[in-house]
Amino acid sequence: MKAVIVGAGMGGLSAAIALKQIGVDVEVYEQVTENKPVGAAISVWSNGVKCLNHLGLEKEVAALGGIVDTMSYVDAHTGDTLCRFSMQPLIDEVGQRPYPVARAELQLMLMNAYGIDDIHFGKKMVSVTDGPDHATVEFADGTTATADLVIGADGAKSLTREYVLGGPVTRRYAGYVNFNGLVPIDPAIGPATEWTTYVGDHRRVSVMPVAGDRFYFFFDVPMPEGEPFERGTAGAVLAEEFADWAPGVQKLIAALDPSTTNRVEILDLDPFHTWVKGRVAVLGDAAHNTTPDIGQGGCSAMEDAVALQFAVQDHPDDVHAALAAYAAARTERAGELVLRARKRCDVTHGKDPEKTAAWYAELQGEDGTNILRGIVGNILGGPLTS
Numbered sequence: 001m002k003a004v005i006v007g008a009g010m011g012g013l014s015a016a017i018a019l020k021q022i023g024v025d026v027e028v029y030e031q032v033t034e035n036k037p038v039g040a041a042i043s044v045w046s047n048g049v050k051c052l053n054h055l056g057l058e059k060e061v062a063a064l065g066g067i068v069d070t071m072s073y074v075d076a077h078t079g080d081t082l083c084r085f086s087m088q089p090l091i092d093e094v095g096q097r098p099y100p101v102a103r104a105e106l107q108l109m110l111m112n113a114y115g116i117d118d119i120h121f122g123k124k125m126v127s128v129t130d131g132p133d134h135a136t137v138e139f140a141d142g143t144t145a146t147a148d149l150v151i152g153a154d155g156a157k158s159l160t161r162e163y164v165l166g167g168p169v170t171r172r173y174a175g176y177v178n179f180n181g182l183v184p185i186d187p188a189i190g191p192a193t194e195w196t197t198y199v200g201d202h203r204r205v206s207v208m209p210v211a212g213d214r215f216y217f218f219f220d221v222p223m224p225e226g227e228p229f230e231r232g233t234a235g236a237v238l239a240e241e242f243a244d245w246a247p248g249v250q251k252l253i254a255a256l257d258p259s260t261t262n263r264v265e266i267l268d269l270d271p272f273h274t275w276v277k278g279r280v281a282v283l284g285d286a287a288h289n290t291t292p293d294i295g296q297g298g299c300s301a302m303e304d305a306v307a308l309q310f311a312v313q314d315h316p317d318d319v320h321a322a323l324a325a326y327a328a329a330r331t332e333r334a335g336e337l338v339l340r341a342r343k344r345c346d347v348t349h350g351k352d353p354e355k356t357a358a359w360y361a362e363l364q365g366e367d368g369t370n371i372l373r374g375i376v377g378n379i380l381g382g383p384l385t386s
């Protein structure tokens with residue numbers, strides 16, 4: 001069996017490694033010319049880590065991951081700790097530590113695992129077609145690639161999704177902008193092995209460790225879509241937006257490098273259940289574009305990759321049966337994560353201010369049980385965490 005994978009993000013690369021592992025002849029095509037991921041880091045929750053372990057990357061991901069021993073919520077203005085608790089009960093329950101990882105390093109790890117020299121960079125897909133014997137992808141440079149199946153791992157604005165669904169879809173603005181980057185660890189911002197989140201005013205400021213003594217940080221700021229922003233001005237914007245926040249947040253703003261701080265408008269897409277048309281299937285954000293509020297978009301893409309491997313393994317001579325099994329294994333689970341994230345997003349960002357106020361009140365004195373139960377609920381249900 002031969003597979004063409006379009007997109008060398010974390011979904012496409014995980015799928016490429018997964019299919020290669022079972023002897024599928026894989027070709028990967030990527031529109032960009034080099035490894036330049038958008039965004040600073042992601043938290044790879046235990047379900048994602050289990051997928052990477054399954055792909056043979058246990059040591060590699062552990063080497064890139066930050067150690068999060070505790071979680072805490074901190075009052076935005078006073079800087080008082082609302083609650084602090086150990087992650088150990090979660091690790092014990094799901095059997096795997098989560099790892100926050102710098103994106104560029106995660107990408108490079110996946111590229112090396114697949115074979116970076118085997119990735120066809122600078123290949124922008126402009127169309128995909130499907131026939132009785134094979135599917136064909138056409139690139140902007142006029143060349144084509146043909147295979148038994150095509151996996152569109154071409155991200156949130158997926159062209160493959162348009163083909164599979166028969167037309168474009170409109171994504172939904174989730175109501176907030178996320179600023180993110182990396183800074184050196186500083187205990188004045190948060191403890192070195194803690195995921196610290198400052199909350200207040202329907203906003204959130206968070207730091208968590210990644211390898212190399214760095215914090216991944218992000219700021220969520222509710223605002224209308226399409227506000228003007230000039231790259232390089234994040235420091236000034238955040239200093240104004242968070243002027244009356246606690247000293248730890250001021251330290252973070254002073255420490256960040258505005259020239260490398262990303263600003264991302266957050267969108268998602270209603271879950272849909274048609275992931276396959278003939279020999280063509282979507283995977284990752286192309287199939288389930290979610291807000292990052294439960295940190296599961298990338299993990300879900302990794303789950304897709306493992307589920308695809310299992311489906312092909314079960315139907316080695318029948319592409320249609322394999323893709324049907326893949327979709328059957330994934331659509332409900334991935335859609336549920338999108339809706340869970342949306343729900344969390346609404347509470348965090350004050351869609352109903354009363355609910356957000358109630359959440360702030362709950363955080364005071366929380367011993368971690370409820371929060372960890374929610375996170376475990378996100379983690380369980382994938383191909384390796386059923």
Ligand SMILES: Cc1cc2nc3c(=O)[nH]c(=O)nc-3n(C[C@H](O)[C@H](O)[C@H](O)COP(=O)(O)OP(=O)(O)OC[C@H]3O[C@@H](n4cnc5c(N)ncnc54)[C@H](O)[C@@H]3O)c2cc1C
Pocket residue numbers: 006007008009010011012013029030031032039041042043044045048123124125126153154155156158159178180264283284285286292294295296297298299300301
């Ligand atoms: C602010 C933010 C924070 C996040 N935090 C987390 C987190 O903590 N944990 C988590 O699990 N997830 C997180 N996510 C989600 C995660 O980033 C995505 O789910 C993940 O990147 C999806 O991977 P993908 O491979 O499907 O898509 P992408 O990473 O978008 O990769 C798609 C690739 O396809 C290529 N491509 C697109 N179109 C074409 C074309 N026509 N031809 C050729 N190539 C093409 C692109 O260049 C790109 O390289 C976060 C997202 C955001 C925005």
